[in-house]
Amino acid sequence: MSPSRVIDWLSGETLEAVLTNAALFVLPSDLEGSSLALLDAMGAGVCVLASDTPENCEVIAGTGFTFQRGDAKDLQLMLRLLLSDSRLRKAASKLSVERVRERYLWGKVVADVNDIYRQLIRPPVINKSLARMTKPTGKAA
Numbered sequence: 001m002s003p004s005r006v007i008d009w010l011s012g013e014t015l016e017a018v019l020t021n022a023a024l025f026v027l028p029s030d031l032e033g034s035s036l037a038l039l040d041a042m043g044a045g046v047c048v049l050a051s052d053t054p055e056n057c058e059v060i061a062g063t064g065f066t067f068q069r070g071d072a073k074d075l076q077l078m079l080r081l082l083l084s085d086s087r088l089r090k091a092a093s094k095l096s097v098e099r100v101r102e103r104y105l106w107g108k109v110v111a112d113v114n115d116i117y118r119q120l121i122r123p124p125v126i127n128k129s130l131a132r133m134t135k136p137t138g139k140a141a
Contacts, residue, residue, distance in 0.1 A: 019044035024082055024089065027056060030069050034059055039104050042096035047089035049078055059104075063095035 010018055019025070025041035027050040034055050041048050042064065050056040051069035060066065065082060067074040082089055102108075 015040070016044065019046050022046050023086075024049060024079075026075075026079070027051065028067075028069075028075065029053060029056070032056055039100060043100040043104070045093045045097050047082060047092045048096060049075075049082060060096075061099065063099045064092050 019041055022041075023046075025038070025046045025048045027035060027038050027041075027048065029035070029051050030053070032051070032053045032055050035050075038048060038050060038056065038059055042059070048060060048064035050060060050064065050066055052066040053069060057066060065078055067078045
């Protein structure tokens with residue numbers, strides 16, 4: 001197999017099989033939002049190594065590993081470390097699964113968004129002392 005081979009889009013059972021048999025998931029992005037691929041890997045219990053973009057760091061939050069984005073030597077160092085230590089990968093994987101369950105499962109996300117919307121549509125609290133209205137006197141000015 002050529003090292004430049006590109007894997008087609010994976011989903012369903014095929015994606016699950018790849019993730020559950022992977023030793024490590026690497027996300028070397030320079031610019032990233034919250035990556036669904038990163039969350040999928042974490043949720044599947046794969047140890048993750050991602051570039052240190054703020055978004056990746058927020059998702060991982062101490063449950064996986066980062067390397068300095070754009071730094072091939074730092075990536076190489078982290079790959080060697082993680083691929084040589086299965087216990088380290090296993091410990092990180094457990095933490096990653098817990099983090100995804102606590103913060104990123106759709107039921108929790110939906111409940112959190114629902115709470116935000118409820119707060120936004122709640123009627124404002126009116127300060128009664130400022131909201132006093134004068135009664136009309138019936139006299140024309």
